[in-house]
Every structure is written in structure tokens, then in C-alpha cells.
Amino acid sequence: MNTKKNxxxxxxxxxxxxxxxxxxxxxxGYAITAHIHNVSDQLLRVEEGSLYPALHRMEQAGWIRAEWxxxxxxxxxxxxxxxxxxxxxxxxxxESWQRLTEGVxxxxxxx
Amino acid sequence: xxxxxxxxxxxxxxxxxxxxxxxxxxxxxxxRVEELQESGISADAAVRLAHQQFGNYTAQVERTRDxxxxxxxxxxxxxxxLALRTLAKTPGFTATVVITLALGIGANSAVFxxxxxxxxxxxxxxxxxxxxxxxQYQPKVWLPLLAAVRLEEWNRMNHTFEAISxxxxxxxxxxxxxxxxxVTHAFVAPRFLQVLRVAPALGRxxxxxxxxxxGPSAVIIxxxxxxxxxxxxxxxxxxxxxxxQWVNPIIGVMPASFLFEDRDVDLWSVSPPDAPYAQxxxxxxxxxxxxxxxxxxxxxxxxxxxxxxxxxxxxFPKTDAQIRPGVEPLKxxxxxGVKRSLWIVFGAVTLLLLIACTNIAALLLSxxxxxxxxxxxxxxxxxxxxxxxxxxxxxxxxxxxxxAAAGLGLAAAAARVFAVLAKDLPRVDExxxxxxxxxxxxxxxxxxxxxxxxxxxxxxxxxSLAGSLASSGRSQLSGRHPIQFVLVGVQVALAVTLLAGxxxxxxxxxxxxxxSPGFEADHVLTMQVSANWGETSDPKSAWQTMNxxxxxxxxxxxxxxxxxxxxxxxxxxxxxxxxKVSEGRAETEPKVVAESRVATPSFFQTMRIPLLAGDMCxxxxxxxxxxxxxxxxxxxxxGADVIGKHLGQPGSIYFPTAVVRGIVGDARERGLDQxxxxxxxxxxxxxxxxxxxxxxTHNAPMTAAESIRRKLHEIEPQRSVYGxxxxxxxxxxxxAENRLRTVLxxxxxxxxxxxxxxxxxxxxxxxxxxxxxxxxLRLALGAIRGMIxxxxxxxxxxxxxxxxxxGLALAAAFTRxxxxxxxxxxxxxxxxxxxVAVLVIAVSIAASLVPAIRASHVEPMQVLRDE
Numbered sequence: 001m002n003t004k005k006n007x008x009x010x011x012x013x014x015x016x017x018x019x020x021x022x023x024x025x026x027x028x029g030y031a032i033t034a035h036i037h038n039v040s041d042q043l044l045r046v047e048e049g050s051l052y053p054a055l056h057r058m059e060q061a062g063w064i065r066a067e068w069x070x071x072x073x074x075x076x077x078x079x080x081x082x083x084x085x086x087x088x089x090x091x092x093x094x095e096s097w098q099r100l101t102e103g104v105x106x107x108x109x110x111x
Numbered sequence: 112x113x114x115x116x117x118x119x120x121x122x123x124x125x126x127x128x129x130x131x132x133x134x135x136x137x138x139x140x141x142x143r144v145e146e147l148q149e150s151g152i153s154a155d156a157a158v159r160l161a162h163q164q165f166g167n168y169t170a171q172v173e174r175t176r177d178x179x180x181x182x183x184x185x186x187x188x189x190x191x192x193l194a195l196r197t198l199a200k201t202p203g204f205t206a207t208v209v210i211t212l213a214l215g216i217g218a219n220s221a222v223f224x225x226x227x228x229x230x231x232x233x234x235x236x237x238x239x240x241x242x243x244x245x246x247q248y249q250p251k252v253w254l255p256l257l258a259a260v261r262l263e264e265w266n267r268m269n270h271t272f273e274a275i276s277x278x279x280x281x282x283x284x285x286x287x288x289x290x291x292x293x294v295t296h297a298f299v300a301p302r303f304l305q306v307l308r309v310a311p312a313l314g315r316x317x318x319x320x321x322x323x324x325x326g327p328s329a330v331i332i333x334x335x336x337x338x339x340x341x342x343x344x345x346x347x348x349x350x351x352x353x354x355x356q357w358v359n360p361i362i363g364v365m366p367a368s369f370l371f372e373d374r375d376v377d378l379w380s381v382s383p384p385d386a387p388y389a390q391x392x393x394x395x396x397x398x399x400x401x402x403x404x405x406x407x408x409x410x411x412x413x414x415x416x417x418x419x420x421x422x423x424x425x426x427f428p429k430t431d432a433q434i435r436p437g438v439e440p441l442k443x444x445x446x447x448g449v450k451r452s453l454w455i456v457f458g459a460v461t462l463l464l465l466i467a468c469t470n471i472a473a474l475l476l477s478x479x480x481x482x483x484x485x486x487x488x489x490x491x492x493x494x495x496x497x498x499x500x501x502x503x504x505x506x507x508x509x510x511x512x513x514x515a516a517a518g519l520g521l522a523a524a525a526a527r528v529f530a531v532l533a534k535d536l537p538r539v540d541e542x543x544x545x546x547x548x549x550x551x552x553x554x555x556x557x558x559x560x561x562x563x564x565x566x567x568x569x570x571x572x573x574x575s576l577a578g579s580l581a582s583s584g585r586s587q588l589s590g591r592h593p594i595q596f597v598l599v600g601v602q603v604a605l606a607v608t609l610l611a612g613x614x615x616x617x618x619x620x621x622x623x624x625x626x627s628p629g630f631e632a633d634h635v636l637t638m639q640v641s642a643n644w645g646e647t648s649d650p651k652s653a654w655q656t657m658n659x660x661x662x663x664x665x666x667x668x669x670x671x672x673x674x675x676x677x678x679x680x681x682x683x684x685x686x687x688x689x690x691k692v693s694e695g696r697a698e699t700e701p702k703v704v705a706e707s708r709v710a711t712p713s714f715f716q717t718m719r720i721p722l723l724a725g726d727m728c729x730x731x732x733x734x735x736x737x738x739x740x741x742x743x744x745x746x747x748x749x750g751a752d753v754i755g756k757h758l759g760q761p762g763s764i765y766f767p768t769a770v771v772r773g774i775v776g777d778a779r780e781r782g783l784d785q786x787x788x789x790x791x792x793x794x795x796x797x798x799x800x801x802x803x804x805x806x807x808t809h810n811a812p813m814t815a816a817e818s819i820r821r822k823l824h825e826i827e828p829q830r831s832v833y834g835x836x837x838x839x840x841x842x843x844x845x846x847a848e849n850r851l852r853t854v855l856x857x858x859x860x861x862x863x864x865x866x867x868x869x870x871x872x873x874x875x876x877x878x879x880x881x882x883x884x885x886x887x888l889r890l891a892l893g894a895i896r897g898m899i900x901x902x903x904x905x906x907x908x909x910x911x912x913x914x915x916x917x918g919l920a921l922a923a924a925f926t927r928x929x930x931x932x933x934x935x936x937x938x939x940x941x942x943x944x945x946x947v948a949v950l951v952i953a954v955s956i957a958a959s960l961v962p963a964i965r966a967s968h969v970e971p972m973q974v975l976r977d978e
Binding site: 028029030034048049052053054055056057059060062075076077078 | 186
């Protein structure tokens with residue numbers, strides 16, 4: 001498979017998922033990819049192969065919780081939502097992301 | 112490492128997890144397909160594209176699942192690490208809990224190992240559930256042995272058995288060495304090893320020719336004898352043993368696990384049932400054992416043999432009409448009466464474990480309350496109640512597993528002690544550590560974890576409690592913690608139950624010691640001399656041999672008198688017999704049923720049983736005269752009337768009609784705990800396997816042992832002398848099981864009350880600690896120290912009094928289980944119950960006094976400043 005430029009950088013996926021869940025109360029996996037895809041104006045595309053392992057890892061870490069529910073089309077889906085621990089994690093990751101991009105931007109500007 | 116992980120993952124792979132993942136991913140693909148179709152792509156292409164985008168489906172599922180599992184493992188490991196760290200910080204607490212659990216689980220597993228070996232495990236033979244004891248019941252014959260001819264007929268005519276065989280044992284002398292060596296020799300019927308389905312470890316089973324009269328002689332020896340006598344020589348087959356006048360080639364060695372009928376048997380040889388002397392239908396000698404065909408029930412086997420015996424009854428009405436066959440599981444027969452004792456001891460030790468758990472629960476509860484801050488902090492960091500409870504339970508699990516491991520070590524040691532203490536229990540050689548014991552200990556540990564940890568985990572993680580503790584810390588007045596006092600009360604109640612049981616058993620022993628048995632056991636040495644059953648075929652010579660030995664013993668310096676008897680007085684055993692009175696007896700008078708004994712006339716002098724009326728028997732040969740005891744004379748005759756009467760079973764070789772010469776005192780022949788019963792003593796006797804000789808000595812009995820042994824070797828060089836031991840030791844052995852039960856129960860009861868005291872002390876100390884501020888305040892406001900002391904002491908006493916009352920109620924319900932084991936006390940013996948109550952109250956005063964004094968010595972200024 002060829003690498004696409006708009007694939008999501010490793011490690012930022014968790015941040016994007018947390019942020020998506022902060023915006024909507026509860027989302028299923030497919031809706032999370034759709035949300036990220038739409039909000040980023042089709043710039044970012046979540047690799048399905050890394051989405052579910054990430055979701056399950058975050059669930060075990062206690063940042064998000066999952067429950068079964070039905071979609072508007074009356075299909076069974078697993079919905080994810082933030083926990084208070086996840087909210088705290090989001091704040092931290094957001095801060096560190098901003099520090100990182102700011103740092104990278106400064107380096108780029110300097111050159 | 113990878114391999115291990117994969118295996119662990121497989122073990123942890125619940126199918127539900129897989130199904131859920133599958134559902135989740137399929138949903139994703141379905142949504143994608145729909146979206147693609149909406150953008151105008153054909154259905155087929157959409158499905159293909161969606162799958163392509165999703166990548167390798169199986170790999171995704173596996174990766175996701177790995178995430179779940181590794182995170183679960185991580186969480187477990189995290190809990191484990193944290194728990195270990197927390198426990199290491201409080202070594203005193205940790206050690207207390209581990210030791211308490213180790214004692215509880217160790218004692219429990221040790222007793223369970225005995226139950227496992229004796230009661231639960233099948234007998235050590237293949238398909239042992241099909242093995243049965245086969246007996247012939249006959250009116251007026253107390254030993255249900257089987258006649259040789261009948262054994263062969265039953266074996267031939269039945270339809271439900273694969274085979275029936277039998278055995279009897281006698282003590283022989285092996286004469287190849289310098290001195291005769293006493294060996295226990297089992298004579299078996301044909302098919303013996305086929306019935307038990309055990310093959311010799313070396314050599315072979317008996318050949319058909321060796322199972323017939325006049326065939327070649329052959330012996331199979333035990334593993335123990337092989338090691339003792341031949342130093343485990345692998346070339347032992349073909350060597351010979353000299354037993355009496357017979358030379359027997361060894362044809363095989365049994366495996367070490369083969370201990371039938373018990374560990375004492377040294378060798379087995381065939382007693383051919385077709386021998387001319389085995390053809391009498393009224394002499395019985397085999398203890399028979401049969402192997403039923405697969406699927407046959409005991410009832411079917413019994414019905415089958417009954418039909419067979421009914422046919423024999425028609426054929427031989429004189430001898431066989433009244434005989435009934437008996438069939439019982441061999442295991443039940445082997446275990447006998449120890450079943451109840453073992454379950455009672457097991458019950459006691461389980462109560463002990465329960466007390467240990469309750470104790471630990473109380474400790475954990477105090478600890479959880481002290482850790483309110485820590486728990487509150489973890490809640491505020493988003494930990495769920497389940498994860499905090501899991502954390503607390505992990506700690507308890509570590510404690511329990513450590514306790515179980517230590518307990519298992521203890522159980523292994525205890526099982527060895529148990530085997531020594533209980534050497535007379537059946538199957539005691541089979542006690543040992545096996546996977547079942549390990550599994551049992553682990554189950555104990557897990558159950559203990561939940562029993563100890565659940566209540567503290569639930570109470571300790573109540574959010575409201577955690578929240579309040581977080582805000583106001585320690586200065587808040589804590590409640591009275593009724594749950595902890597309930598736990599202490601439960602401990603006291605259980606300990607009282609155990610103490611009551613142990614107390615009753617101890618009192619029984621005390622009563623037993625006060626009994627006057629009617630004979631004097633001190634200064635009596637007993638012994639046996641090897642003999643064989645063949646000698647009994649010449650009664651005159653057998654009688655002379657016995658007298659020669661008695662006189663030989665009598666001639667040894669230091670011996671006051673000597674006697675021989677078929678049984679030892681006071682050692683349990685009962686031989687009832689119905690006697691006819693030759694002089695006639697009215698139909699209206701009760702049948703004459705008495706205990707029967709056979710002894711030389713010198714027996715009464717040796718045992719110091721007094722002659723009350725009439726004369727002592729003269730040394731006539733067996734079966735011409737008898738003595739009766741006072742109770743017999745009083746029950747069936749008007750006292751001295753009995754003298755001169757002729758009693759016996761006409762025609763019987765065992766109970767010939769004999770004249771009553773005199774009346775002797777009542778002795779507790781059947782056991783010290785059994786009242787005397789009407790008894791007849793046939794005077795005389797003859798040498799036969801199992802005959803006891805006894806000597807009254809001037810000094811301690813064992814001091815004469817060596818000179819008696821030498822003297823007997825002089826007069827009977829072909830016989831070995833064995834079993835030299837004081838009569839008192841036999842009497843004490845007769846109560847070995849009883850004593851073991853008492854010792855164990857007492858030990859458990861004392862441990863239980865100690866644990867309950869520790870629990871009471873711990874809870875009181877904790878209470879005093881958390882109420883320090885209140886006490887300080889009250890003292891500052893003018894409370895009197897004595898009042899504070901009284902108040903705390905009162906609280907401790909209330910708990911232990913309630914526990915005590917509950918315990919006595921429990922004891923009243925449970926001591927009935929002991930009723931058959933008590934002697935001279937009722938299950939509701941007041942002195943025992945009062946004694947227990949006094950003891951428990953005294954120790955609980957001691958346990959609450961120290962914390963109460965500490966409370967009354969609180970310095971008000973100190974406490975108020977500290978806050």
C-alpha cells in the first residue's frame with residue numbers, strides 16, 4: 001500500500017479521537033472517521049487499521065467508555081464517549097500538541 | 112516469551128470478546144459500503160472497495176483484541192505491583208494476615224489430606240469401586256468368615272462376579288536365619304491377585320498348579336519384606352524361605368503400593384481350597400473379597416449370592432439352610448468408623464478457617480477506613496469503584512496466596528505428624544500431598560479472599576464515605592462500626608462452639624480415667640508367639656504347647672504370674688454367644704446371651720480379677736470348665752446357683768458344654784468405656800495365631816521383656832516372640848483415635864479463642880484510636896478516667912457476652928454430633944459450658960483491658976493540640 005500524505009501522524013490519533021468525542025457526546029467508530037474526515041475538510045483520513053486498536057486501548061486505559069446502542073438506521077453499533085479521565089487526558093494532549101506544533105513552526109520559520 | 116504470551120492469550124480469549132469485535136467491525140464495513148454506494152458506485156464494487164480500504168480483516172480483529180488483552184494484563188500487573196508495594200509498607204499487618212491465613216489454610220489442608228486419602232480416594236486398586244467384601248452371616252457365629260468350600264461354590268455358581276477370592280493371616284517364623292524371624296503370612300484363596308487386579312512388580316502371579324492341593328509351593332513377598340530381608344535384590348525370584356517345616360520358593364515381589372490387607376503383611380501364599388482339611392462346611396476361615404462385573408450393583412450381587420446360597424441350602428440343609436450372604440463395598444469396610452471422627456475434625460478446622468477469615472476481614476476493615484484518603488484521591492482521579500475494589504481485592508488475594516503457600520508447607524509437615532499420631536487409622540499410609548490438596552488449598556485461598564476481602568472492599572469504596580473522609584480527614588467522629596463488632600462477635604461465637612466440643616471430649620477422657628475397670632492393668636506385660644492354624648488340628652498338643660509357654664514365662668525371675676488369653680481385657684472387641692443350660696431352663700426365662708472369653712485359669716490372678724464364689728478352674732484342657740462373672744450369675748441365675756451348671760452350645764467345637772466352677776468379679780472386658788456385661792470365661796485355651804500371653808511383673812513391665820524373650824527362645828527355638836508391650840499401652844492404643852480427635856479439637860479450639868482475642872484486641876485498639884479526640888474532649892470537660900475505662904471495657908464485654916451466648920446456643924445444637932463419642936458426660940454438660948463461658952469472658956476481659964486502659968490515659972491537651 002502506498003503511503004498517503006494525509007495519513008494521520010502516529011500518536012495524534014488518540015488526540016483526534018478524544019477531541020471528536022468531546023465535540024459529540026457519543027460516536028461509533030465509523031462516525032469518528034467520518035467526523036475527522038469532514039471537519040478536516042477531507043485533509044485527514046483515519047486508517048481503519050489503526051482506529052479500532054486505538055479505541056480499544058483507550059477504553060482499557062479508562063479514557064473512554066463504550067456501550068452498545070442503535071444508530072438512526074436502527075443498526076447495532078458500539079458507541080464511545082469520554083470519561084472524566086479522558087477529558088483530563090484531552091487537555092494534556094492538546095497542550096503538548098500545541099507546544100509541539102509551535103516548536104516545529106518556530107524551527108521552520110527560522111530556516 | 113512470545114510463545115508464552117500466545118498461550119496466555121489463548122487462555123484468556125473469551126469468545127464473547129471475539130463476537131463483539133466482529134460485530135463492531137462488520138458495522139463499520141457496512142456503513143462504508145453504504146456511503147460508497149450513495150456516491151454512485153455499484154454494490155459489488157463498493158463491497159470490494161470497502162474491504163480493500165479496511166485491510167486484512169482477520170488481522171484487524173486480532174490486533175484490536177490484543178490491545179484489549181494486553182491492557183487487561185497491564186491493569187492486572189499494575190494492580191499487583193501496587194498491592195505488593197502497599198503491603199510491603201506495612202510489614203506487621205502483612206505478616207499477621209499471612210500467618211493467620213497460613214495457620215487456617217494449613218490446618219484445613221492437613222485434615223483435608225487425611226480425608227482425601229482415607230475417605231475420598233478410591234482404594235488403590237484398578238476399578239476399586241467394584242471390589243466388595245463378601246461374608247456369610249450365620250446365627251450364633253459372630254465372625255462372618257467364609258468356609259473354603261463355600262467360597263469355591265459361590266465363585267463357581269454366581270453370575271454377577273468376575274471372581275471371588277479370600278485370605279486369612281497368621282504370624283509365622285522364617286527360619287533361614289540364625290534367629291527365627293516373625294513374619295506376617297497371608298494365606299489366600301485362588302484368584303486373589305486377579306480379583307485385586309495388581310500384578311507383582313517382579314516375578315509372576317501364582318500358577319494354576321500352585322493353587323491346588325499337592326501342587327508346588329510358592330510365595331509372593333511384599334516390597335517392604337523384599338527390602339528388609341533381601342536388600343531389594345533384583346534376583347530374589349527363585350530364592351527360598353523356610354516357614355515351619357516347609358521350604359517355599361519366592362515367585363514374585365509385589366509393588367510398594369500394594370498393602371493388602373494392611374501394611375504388616377510380609378508374604379502371600381495359596382491355601383488350596385481343594386485340600387482335604389478344607390472340605391468341612393462348618394469351619395470358616397476366609398475373609399472374602401470379590402470383584403463384581405461392570406455395571407452390577409451391590410443389591411444385584413447380594414440377590415445373586417442369595418439365590419446361590421438358597422440352592423446350597425436345599426443341597427446341604429443341615430449346614431447351609433441358615434446361612435445368608437453379605438455384600439458390602441470394600442471401601443466402606445476398610446474405612447469403618449473413622450468417617451465421623453474425620454468429618455468432625457474437618458468441621459472444626461473449617462470453623463477455625465472461618466474465624467481466621469473473619470479476623471482478617473476485621474483487620475482489613477480497619478485498614479480500609481484508615482486509607483480513606485488514598486481511596487478518595489483515586490476516585491477523584493477518575494478511578495471507578497470496580498477498579499478500586501479490584502485493587503483492594505488484589506491485595507487480599509496476594510495475602511491469601513502467600514498464606515496458602517505457607518499453609519501448604521505447613522500442611523505437608525502436619526500431614527506427616529498426622530500420620531504418626533494416627534498410625535492406627537486405616538489407609539494412613541496413603542496420606543500425602545497430591546494435586547488435589549494443592550487445588551484444595553488454592554480454592555481455600557480464593558474463597559478466603561472473597562470471604563475476607565469483599566465486605567471491606569464494598570464498605571471501603573463507598574463514595575460517600577470516601578468523599579467525606581477526603582473533606583474532613585480524620586478529625587470527624589467515626590461511627591461505632593457495628594460491622595466490626597459483629598465480626599468479632601462471630602469469632603467469639605465460633606470459638607465458643609469449638610471450645611465446648613473440645614471441652615466435652617476432654618471431660619470424657621477425664622471420666623474415662625476415673626473408671627475402675629475391674630482388673631489391674633499396671634505391671635502387666637503382654638506378648639505374642641508365632642503359631643500357625645495347622646497346630647490347632649491337634650487340640651491336645653496345642654494346649655500343651657500353650658501351657659509350656661505360660662510356665663516358661665512364669666519361671667522368669669521378676670514375673671509374679673503368667674497367663675494366656677484369646678483377647679486382652681479392656682481392648683475393644685466383642686464376642687457374644689448364646690448358651691444352652693444342660694440342666695434345663697424354663698421357657699419363660701430369658702435366653703442366656705453372654706460375652707465369651709477364653710483364658711487360662713491363671714488369667715484371673717494375673718489380671719487381679721477376684722474370685723467371689725466357688726472354686727477356680729483347675730488346669731484342665733480346653734472346654735471342660737468355665738468361670739462366669741458376677742453380673743452373669745446375677746442376671747441369669749440367683750447368684751451362686753450357677754455353680755455346677757453346665758453351659759454351652761451342644762455340638763459346637765467353639766463353644767463346648769462346660770461346667771461352671773466359680774464366680775469372678777466384673778471386669779470391663781469389652782473396653783474401658785463399655786460397662787461390664789454378663790461374661791463367661793472358658794478355662795484353658797490352645798496355641799493359635801493371635802493368642803496373647805501376659806505376665807504380671809514385679810517391676811516396670813518392659814524390664815522383664817528381654818529375659819522372657821531369651822527364656823522362650825530356649826524352650827521354643829522355632830517360634831518368634833513379638834509384640835512385647837505393657838497392657839497399659841494396648842489400653843491407651845484402643846483410644847488412639849479418640850485421643851487424636853480430642854487433641855486436635857482442643858488444639859483448634861485454643862487457636863480459635865486466641866484468634867478471637869486478637870480480633871477483639873485489634874478492634875478495641877482501633878476504636879480507641881479513632882475516638883481519641885472524643886475521649887480527650889470529654890476528659891477536658893471533666894469526665895472521670897474510671898468512667899472512660901468502664902465504658903470501653905463494657906463495649907468489649909458486650910460483644911464477647913453476646914458472642915458467648917450465641918456460641919453456647921450453637922454448641923447446644925452441634926455437640927449432639929459428638930454424642931456417640933462422649934463418655935460419662937451429656938452433650939449439654941453444665942460444668943463444661945460454664946467453664947467455657949468463664950474462660951471466654953476472662954480472656955476477653957484481658958483482651959479489652961489494655962486498649963481500655965490506653966483510652967483512659969489519653970492526655971486531653973496532647974490530643975487536642977495534635978488535631
